Amino acid sequence: MNGFFDLPSDLEYSYLGLVGLHVREGLLPVLVGLLVALPVAQLCVRFRWVYPPVLGVTTVLYSIPSLAFFVVLIDYFGQSETTVMIPLAIYSLVVLVPAIVDGVRSVPQETLAAAQAMGLGAVRRYLQVQLPIAVPAIIAGLRVATVSSLSLVSVGMLIGNQGALGNMLYAATTYHRPALAVNSVLTTALLGILADALLVLVRRLLTPWMPRKGATR
Amino acid sequence: MNVLNFAHAFFGDSAHWHGYDGIPTRLVEHITYSLEALLYAALIGLPIGLVTGHYGRGGNALAMIATAGRALPSFGLLVLMFIWIGFGLLPVMIPLVVLAVPPILVTTYEAIRSMDPSPVDAARGMGMPEARVLFQVEVPVALPLVLSGLRTAAIQIVSTATIAAYVSLGGLGRYIIDGLYQKNYEKVVGGATLVAGLALATLVIFWALSRITVSPGVRRSG
Numbered sequence: 001m002n003g004f005f006d007l008p009s010d011l012e013y014s015y016l017g018l019v020g021l022h023v024r025e026g027l028l029p030v031l032v033g034l035l036v037a038l039p040v041a042q043l044c045v046r047f048r049w050v051y052p053p054v055l056g057v058t059t060v061l062y063s064i065p066s067l068a069f070f071v072v073l074i075d076y077f078g079q080s081e082t083t084v085m086i087p088l089a090i091y092s093l094v095v096l097v098p099a100i101v102d103g104v105r106s107v108p109q110e111t112l113a114a115a116q117a118m119g120l121g122a123v124r125r126y127l128q129v130q131l132p133i134a135v136p137a138i139i140a141g142l143r144v145a146t147v148s149s150l151s152l153v154s155v156g157m158l159i160g161n162q163g164a165l166g167n168m169l170y171a172a173t174t175y176h177r178p179a180l181a182v183n184s185v186l187t188t189a190l191l192g193i194l195a196d197a198l199l200v201l202v203r204r205l206l207t208p209w210m211p212r213k214g215a216t217r
Numbered sequence: 218m219n220v221l222n223f224a225h226a227f228f229g230d231s232a233h234w235h236g237y238d239g240i241p242t243r244l245v246e247h248i249t250y251s252l253e254a255l256l257y258a259a260l261i262g263l264p265i266g267l268v269t270g271h272y273g274r275g276g277n278a279l280a281m282i283a284t285a286g287r288a289l290p291s292f293g294l295l296v297l298m299f300i301w302i303g304f305g306l307l308p309v310m311i312p313l314v315v316l317a318v319p320p321i322l323v324t325t326y327e328a329i330r331s332m333d334p335s336p337v338d339a340a341r342g343m344g345m346p347e348a349r350v351l352f353q354v355e356v357p358v359a360l361p362l363v364l365s366g367l368r369t370a371a372i373q374i375v376s377t378a379t380i381a382a383y384v385s386l387g388g389l390g391r392y393i394i395d396g397l398y399q400k401n402y403e404k405v406v407g408g409a410t411l412v413a414g415l416a417l418a419t420l421v422i423f424w425a426l427s428r429i430t431v432s433p434g435v436r437r438s439g
Contacts, residue, residue, distance in 0.1 A: 066376065075402075158397065169296040182297060
């Protein structure tokens with residue numbers, strides 16, 4: 001095993017550089033997905049009839065394999081990071097919309113009535129009552145979206161080495177260095193688990209009223 | 218539309234419709250691998266999910282398995298198995314099954330555990346033994362969710378089997394990977410269309426399956 005963290009120079013990145021790239025390529029789409037999902041979900045909550053068609057479209061989008069998505073986008077964005085990140089953003093969106101809708105819908109009617117009685121307008125009621133109560137559901141969605149996004153980035157290797165840590169897989173087969181593949185898989189999995197743990201921590205900080213024990217799921 | 222032109226050119230070429238690299242051959246290959254992987258994953262995931270769900274134990278362990286399963290990069294695992302084991306079906310089956318088990322396992326567990334306890338109590342009160350409670354009450358009621366777990370697994374398998382072409386497996390991914398290397402964009406788009414079509418067909422099949430197998434009473438309440 002010659003140098004677990006010793007990468008061939010044609011990857012153009014150091015190990016930590018690849019980790020940084022991977023985090024960016026994996027997390028940016030989730031962020032974009034969240035920013036789009038919030039208004040879409042609010043629309044679905046407001047107008048109930050919007051939800052079933054939105055759910056249908058998102059289920060279909062989610063089922064399209066990442067590689068098929070990538071190659072069609074090559075035509076528009078070339079073999080670039082953008083091409084990798086757009087499908088990941090769409091997958092995140094698909095996971096997040098139902099999570100947010102369920103979360104916001106789970107706010108009890110009495111709570112909303114109380115907010116209204118206290119004189120809160122629609123915007124403040126959304127930001128100060130509905131959203132905070134929906135946080136556990138939203139974070140649950142974010143956990144799924146983030147972890148899958150981080151693990152899917154590697155597939156980007158197939159479209160001109162745009163897969164961050166996934167690029168090490170290419171190097172591993174080309175230079176017959178299995179250690180690089182082991183490294184890639186372990187680091188990617190570790191990043192996912194770390195992101196997952198961070199999100200659990202964020203939920204605890206955002207929802208101090210939730211019981212600590214027995215609420216791990 | 219550029220992409221549409223490519224797809225049209227690909228499907229219009231009669232050379233793509235026969236031979237070992239023809240669409241029918243590749244499609245059958247893809248479906249065979251996918252079904253085989255789904256079968257293994259279901260054989261592992263369903264019994265464990267049913268039993269743990271029935272007794273309501275092991276939820277935390279299953280949640281950890283689910284996170285780990287999602288965190289493991291499917292593509293990385295594929296390449297790693299290929300490097301360790303070499304050519305063949307086994308290095309492809311391992312990652313496919315590893316990826317498909319968590320969704321089946323976790324959804325089945327959740328479906329059985331979270332169902333309304335009153336019919337289960339009623340069944341016990343009628344004197345049903347545990348096995349009959351599980352198979353005649355819990356499974357039919359939980360079936361829509363169990364099927365959705367299987368659907369997620371199937372979709373993931375179809376998608377990952379595409380990537381498996383990178384490690385010299387047949388299937389529809391062949392067109393995409395080969396096309397990318399040969400800079401033959403027509404082939405790439407054709408392959409992508411076929412793969413997306415197969416994924417959508419999987420969705421439709423599971424939708425039809427749930428229509429047929431889920432009892433009307435359960436469907437109405439769900």
